[in-house]
Amino acid sequence: MKLHHVGVACADINEEIANIHRLHKVIDQTPVVFDEQQNAELVMLTLEDGTNIELISGKQVENLVKKRISYYHLCFEVDDINAEIERLTGEGAMLVSPPKPAILFNNREVAFLYLSYGLIELVSSH
Template sequence: MIGRLNHVAIAVPDLQAAAAQYADVLGARVGAPQDEPEHGVTVVFIELPNTKIELLYPLGENSPIRGFLDRNPSGGIHHICYEVDDINAARDRLGAQGARVLGDGEPRIGAHGKPVLFLHPKDFNGTLIELEQV
């Protein structure tokens, strides 16, 4: 079912510093910050040859990563995203296996404008997994 690793998302306490560090210390290809007000984050993409790193910083009052940064003030890996061909088939397969999908269990439109699901980290080795239909 799962295909490529689409991205690894890292929540950071200082977006400008983290982006500069990836560019200057790690020598990576770093994009410009992009506000995503509908998702409550500002994102910087790190383009690696085979996948992406997404640096996440809270945007607005109800950012979904605010609590994570409160618990992890230095930042940390927030989630990993696997690609799937068919998000509804993924939802059905997960449901049949008893894996919990966050929210109401239905796909919603994610930060890349594509349908996504998030799986409950307690069911997946403490790892928040996003599935994105590509």
């Protein structure tokens, strides 16, 4: 597993994009996309040190935003998403959302699990 990005919940994705550009040196940004399966607007920003920040707004994160919680998840890139899910659930993780294609990642599969330290996303490396 390799850290891929940090997921951040926000109320207004365009406002938060502007905030991040103001606070950090952004070297790359995907277009904002609406993912019907996640019922959320998504965008990925890459900072000059290589850190990726995914902004998420919409129904998916509405309750977090209302509670003023912006941290949403850590995402790890994996070679075999199903094997990693099996390994993590065997260690006590709870599968929240099984693998499904994600538009932000060119339809590579993603899955969400809850671990002792919070929510993680797994994204397939291929």
